[in-house]
Amino acid sequence: QQQVKQSPQSLIVQKGGISIINCAYENTAFDYFPWYQQFPGKGPALLIAIRPDVSEKKEGRFTISFNKSAKQFSLHIMDSQPGDSATYFCAATGMDTGRRALTFGSGTRLQVQP
Amino acid sequence: ETGVTQSPTHLIKTRGQQVTLRCSSQSGHNTVSWYQQALGQGPQFIFQYYREEENGRGNFPPRFSGLQFPNYSSELNVNALELDDSALYLCASSLGRVAGALGELFFGEGSRLTVL
Numbered sequence: 298q299q300q301v302k303q304s305p306q307s308l309i310v311q312k313g314g315i316s317i318i319n320c321a322y323e324n325t326a327f328d329y330f331p332w333y334q335q336f337p338g339k340g341p342a343l344l345i346a347i348r349p350d351v352s353e354k355k356e357g358r359f360t361i362s363f364n365k366s367a368k369q370f371s372l373h374i375m376d377s378q379p380g381d382s383a384t385y386f387c388a389a390t391g392m393d394t395g396r397r398a399l400t401f402g403s404g405t406r407l408q409v410q411p
Numbered sequence: 412e413t414g415v416t417q418s419p420t421h422l423i424k425t426r427g428q429q430v431t432l433r434c435s436s437q438s439g440h441n442t443v444s445w446y447q448q449a450l451g452q453g454p455q456f457i458f459q460y461y462r463e464e465e466n467g468r469g470n471f472p473p474r475f476s477g478l479q480f481p482n483y484s485s486e487l488n489v490n491a492l493e494l495d496d497s498a499l500y501l502c503a504s505s506l507g508r509v510a511g512a513l514g515e516l517f518f519g520e521g522s523r524l525t526v527l
Binding site for chain 1: 503515516
């Protein structure tokens with residue numbers, strides 16, 4: 298029940314295009330959903346996060362869409378740039394662990410071609 | 412303000428040996444969490460330390476242990492190393508125990524452990 302399923306495993310997008318990464322979860326106790334960006338040789342860095350009381354959150358070119366009934370959430374990167382090429386992880390946590398532990402998806406390797 | 416620093420960055424051990432990894436938390440952060448990231452996978456929660464006590468643990472055996480010191484730095488110790496322990500070990504610091512409440516997790520660059 299702790300699993301977060303992420304797709305696709307890899308994604309190639311042209312510069313200026315939209316990148317979409319999807320995640321699904323089973324644990325209904327999850328109530329906080331961050332997305333992390335990881336460049337090679339670096340640790341993950343928080344990109345954007347959402348709570349289930351809203352259906353969408355936008356920060357610059359990055360948008361999270363959240364569907365509570367379907368237990369799915371997605372990351373949209375608008376006007377994708379070569380500098381966005383990285384691995385993206387969705388994650389979730391909830392009060393069943395006191396929000397002490399993040400459960401991560403398996404990651405999506407994004408390549409934005411110039 | 413310094414970020415999260417980890418040492419060593421890379422190390423190679425043989426099966427059965429023991430290893431200690433170190434982490435200095437970001438200035439002002441009182442909570443340290445450790446994650447294991449196998450190649451091509453997402454990080455997996457090992458445990459969290461708050462005010463020098465373990466207060467959350469993932470599905471890892473007791474041979475994974477840790478410490479947090481009064482300055483909030485931390486160590487991860489792994490005994491009786493197995494081949495499957497080969498991974499990137501990430502330390503993350505935060506202000507407070509609850510993700511997203513008082514502050515986010517800030518990850519270091521990790522220690523890459525290879526077990527032969």
